[in-house]
Amino acid sequence: GNSVTQMEGPVTLSEEAFLTINCTYTATGYPSLFWYVQYPGEGLQLLLKATKADDKGSNKGFEATYRKETTSFHLEKGSVQVSDSAVYFCALRDQGAQKLVFGQGTRLTINP
Amino acid sequence: SAVISQKPSRDICQRGTSLTIQCQVDSQVTMMFWYRQQPGQSLTLIATANQGSEATYESGFVIDKFPISRPNLTFSTLTVSNMSPEDSSIYLCSVEWGQGRKTQYFGPGTRLLVL
Numbered sequence: 001g002n003s004v005t006q007m008e009g010p011v012t013l014s015e016e017a018f019l020t021i022n023c024t025y026t027a028t029g030y031p032s033l034f035w036y037v038q039y040p041g042e043g044l045q046l047l048l049k050a051t052k053a054d055d056k057g058s059n060k061g062f063e064a065t066y067r068k069e070t071t072s073f074h075l076e077k078g079s080v081q082v083s084d085s086a087v088y089f090c091a092l093r094d095q096g097a098q099k100l101v102f103g104q105g106t107r108l109t110i111n112p
Numbered sequence: 113s114a115v116i117s118q119k120p121s122r123d124i125c126q127r128g129t130s131l132t133i134q135c136q137v138d139s140q141v142t143m144m145f146w147y148r149q150q151p152g153q154s155l156t157l158i159a160t161a162n163q164g165s166e167a168t169y170e171s172g173f174v175i176d177k178f179p180i181s182r183p184n185l186t187f188s189t190l191t192v193s194n195m196s197p198e199d200s201s202i203y204l205c206s207v208e209w210g211q212g213r214k215t216q217y218f219g220p221g222t223r224l225l226v227l
Contacts, residue, residue, distance in 0.1 A: 032213050043220040051213045100216055102154045
């Protein structure tokens with residue numbers, strides 16, 4: 001079945017550091033891939049998405065590239081801010097399916 | 113994207129009681145989804161709700177415990193019945209939105225604590 005595996009957390013960085021959160025997936029078809037972010041006490045917000053191989057999703061300085069050959073969708077940001085502290089979820093939706101499959105989430109804390 | 117609201121935003125309930133959570137969308141949508149997020153965990157899909165038909169439940173979730181209504185294209189409710197402390201979670205509704213390969217957008221969630 002479909003699954004998403006995320007980098008183990010929690011992750012703690014200093015402000016302006018480079019961020020990578022790894023995400024790999026297993027899917028039977030050609031999934032769409034998503035990163036969602038959950039700020040403290042809030043619901044999930046869509047951060048970025050990619051719908052086909054080699055697509056790059058980007059938003060708020062975050063980027064992720066859909067790599068079919070490595071079945072990965074790693075999240076990156078060149079310079080993190082304290083306000084980026086949140087839990088980040090990688091997710092996939094297989095082609096023709098409605099259900100989102102989530103990774104376990106990665107808690108990110110940015111220290112000033 | 114669609115704007116989604118949920119009521120209540122949080123509640124503290126006694127075991128054995130039931131709570132109904134409302135989800136309202138500002139646009140008409142075909143599919144609505146209900147998820148559970150247990151403390152410190154990821155999201156698990158409870159059921160998918162189409163307007164005018166019975167909800168489709170995922171493995172491990174049953175209608176008697178989580179009855180869902182979908183009376184129109186902008187509204188749905190999830191009831192958590194006969195609650196126990198294990199039901200303490202965040203409950204989120206989401207909707208599909210967009211053209212082509214649609215994207216799911218989430219409401220702010222309902223934080224439930226069962227004592």
